Amino acid sequence: MFLIGSHVGMSGKEMFLGSVKEALSYDANTFMVYTGAPQNTRRKDLSELKIPEAKALMKESGIEQFIVHAPYIINLGNAVNPSTYELAVSFLEKEITRSAGMGSRILVLHPGSHVGEGAQIGIKKIVEGLNQILSADTPVYIALETMAGKGSEIGSRFEELAEIYDKTVHSEKLRVCMDTCHMHDAGYDVTHDFDGILTAFDKLLGISQIAAVHLNDSKNPQGAHKDRHANLGDGCIGFEALSYVAHHPALETVPKILETPYLPSPEDPKKKVPPYKEEIQRLREKV
Numbered sequence: 001m002f003l004i005g006s007h008v009g010m011s012g013k014e015m016f017l018g019s020v021k022e023a024l025s026y027d028a029n030t031f032m033v034y035t036g037a038p039q040n041t042r043r044k045d046l047s048e049l050k051i052p053e054a055k056a057l058m059k060e061s062g063i064e065q066f067i068v069h070a071p072y073i074i075n076l077g078n079a080v081n082p083s084t085y086e087l088a089v090s091f092l093e094k095e096i097t098r099s100a101g102m103g104s105r106i107l108v109l110h111p112g113s114h115v116g117e118g119a120q121i122g123i124k125k126i127v128e129g130l131n132q133i134l135s136a137d138t139p140v141y142i143a144l145e146t147m148a149g150k151g152s153e154i155g156s157r158f159e160e161l162a163e164i165y166d167k168t169v170h171s172e173k174l175r176v177c178m179d180t181c182h183m184h185d186a187g188y189d190v191t192h193d194f195d196g197i198l199t200a201f202d203k204l205l206g207i208s209q210i211a212a213v214h215l216n217d218s219k220n221p222q223g224a225h226k227d228r229h230a231n232l233g234d235g236c237i238g239f240e241a242l243s244y245v246a247h248h249p250a251l252e253t254v255p256k257i258l259e260t261p262y263l264p265s266p267e268d269p270k271k272k273v274p275p276y277k278e279e280i281q282r283l284r285e286k287v
């Protein structure tokens, strides 16, 4: 089955049930949620998320898996400010519990930024954090996202992710989330050579480690290190290449998640509407 969905919201009265309904409104069969606002750490209790109702609707409509994204303010790589790092560790522990409670096996995490100390110090700090958090009993996988390399982000090269794997004691709890916009911005040739990317990834980490794909076009040329997502076909990667990634046989069981920007509404250009229903349809039809 072609696993395709998008990032969806979780708010209001319906919370997680609303997330599932939103995914279904796009004809998606998987999706991704943040457990609250991605830019802060305020979170509702699991009991308020309408989890049983959401799970019942997923079962009824054949959605078997979804993924959770940790908030991007979490920075395990900060070796300068102990309170940032401590917050990252304690919050990530809670996100693991929340993700498992909601029924997700995958928690996507931006590895972190070294904030000027250099990649080696950043990687050391990230590994320290993962070693503090992960145990043999951790109920979800932490999927490290491939990053665009803007600012001092770690994880724009597969080598850096491989180094994190090598030094993490419970690396069996790690996975990778490949973001096509980020890989392109990091310098990988998603447009012409996705198979070459997979070969390079396989040598360093193993294709079986890919647990999710973020399917986005990029507003900037290859290697720009900018991280600005574009709608499929409106960016520098192009629809054909993104459709090739989406339908790649090596990634058949991996959820593909759109994080493309909202578009101005045709009725009211001041209003923004999600592009996901149309993008999912285009991907299914490959046109």
Ligand code: FE
Binding pocket: 069, 110, 145
């Ligand atoms: Fe992300």
Ligand code: FE
Binding pocket: 145, 179, 214, 259
């Ligand atoms: Fe992403």
Ligand code: ZN
Binding pocket: 179, 181, 182, 227, 228, 229
């Ligand atoms: Zn991004």
